[in-house]
Amino acid sequence: MTDGILLAEAREDLLLRKYAAVVLDEAHERNLNTDVLLGLLAATVPLRRRAAEEEGSTLPPLKLVVMSATLRVEDFTGLFRTKNGEGPAVVRVPGRTFPVTVHHSKNTELDNYVDVAFRKVCKIHKKLPPGGILVFLTGKQEVDKMVKDLRKKFALKNATKAGTRGGNDTKVAPIQKGTKDDGTPRDLDDDEVDGDCFQTDHDDYDRLEDSDPDPDDPPPDPASSLAPATVLRLYSMLSVEEQSLAFAPLPPEHRRIVVATNIAETSVTLPDVAYVVDAGRCKVRTYRAATGVASYDVAWISKAQADQRAGRAGRTGPGHCYRLYSSSVYDRQFAAHPMPEVLTR
Incomplete structure (x- = not known):
């Protein structure tokens, strides 16, 4: 169920007698409903404990599990205390995702990042081996524009190279498969494909950044026109x-390209994603006390959100995350965690 549904039930029954345990996932997002729910549960847990200890009670204590892959533990441990005043148990479970290699851009485009993302997707699709591509943008308008442009470009390229264009299908494009003998993508530096997760020690100056054709690019594969891609959108x-x-299954050899907002950061797992293109932005609610007006502005995401996005590429196999911002911007301008939504109101 959603946090909003559980909040509604808590208004009717603060003890949540219907439940023996509550698991609150993705708590790091710190949205308003989650924080209010945590506050209520901080009162519910000791109340249930005392009710369970009453003579003749059949109501069990309420077990609460707060989960997240990027949780800042100290934000939550102070809310919950055991009967003896001790903090809750903290369990760290090693991740089971595949390694993801992170590539930072040499330069950071401050305004036309959607165009940069478009070019990056086109080059990944043209040069790198099969695998789904997930693109993170900030909102519906950007997503719709990107999907429209990708479908138009890929449909035109497919009609030119393959010589066929079934009906009015605008979602297909050729894949030019280019790999080294060992299976490593040609235009990734060898020293970056080292199997470590989230390697961000230096900027990635790979050839995907270049606008002009590179003489070392893999030659076009005549058979690649048989391997199309499907461009899809995803937002709330x-x-x-x-x-x-x-999420629907695709025909064999099709590449899935999904352009999404931050709904795809944690809430869902898309199949077969091998490449993530991260614009590094999201829309945040900003309240201006002087005017009493709130607005949604485009801002940098946090480091925790960036890690969540990169992790989308390692769900089903080793992957790559292409960040459209430099490592310097990441280090200096990205907060460690997102601001709790309750502080923006």
Whole structure:
């Protein structure tokens, strides 16, 4: 269930008698409902403990599990104390995802980052081996524009190279498969493909950044025109039916390209994603006390969010995350964790 549904039930029954345990996942997001729910549960847990200790009670204590892959533990341990005043148990579970190699851009485009993302997706699709591509942008308008542009470009390229274009299908494009003998993508530096997760020690100056053709690029593969890609969108305003298209099985040899907002950071796992393109932005609610007006502004994400996005590429196999910002911007301008939503109101 959603945190909003549980909040509604807590208003009717603070002890949550229907439940023996509550698991609160992705707590690091610190949205308003989650923080309010945590505050209520901080009162519910000791109340349930005392109710369970009453003579003749059949109500068990309430067990609470707060989970996240990027949780800042100290934000939560002070809320919950045991009967003896001790803090809650903290369990660290090693991740089981595949290694993801992170590549930072040499330069950071401050305004036209959507265009940079578009070019990056085109080059990944043209040069790198099969695997889904997940692109993170900030909102519906950016996502829709990117999807429209990708479908138009890929459909035109497919019609030119393959010589076929079935009906009015605008979601296909050729994949030019280029790898080294050992299976490593040609335009990734060898010293970056080292198997370590989230390697961000230096900027990635790989050839994907170059606008001009590189003489070392892999030659076009004539058979690649048989391997199309499908471009899809994903954001919260879509209907359930439209969102489900991003998860639907594709025909063999098709590449999945999903352009999404931060809904794809943690809430969902898209199949077969091998490449993530991260613009490094999201929309945040900003309240201006002087005017009493709130607005949604584009801002940098946090380091925790950046790690969550990169992790999307390592769910089903080793992957790569292409960050459209430099390591200097990441180190100096990204906060460690997102600001709790309650502080923006």
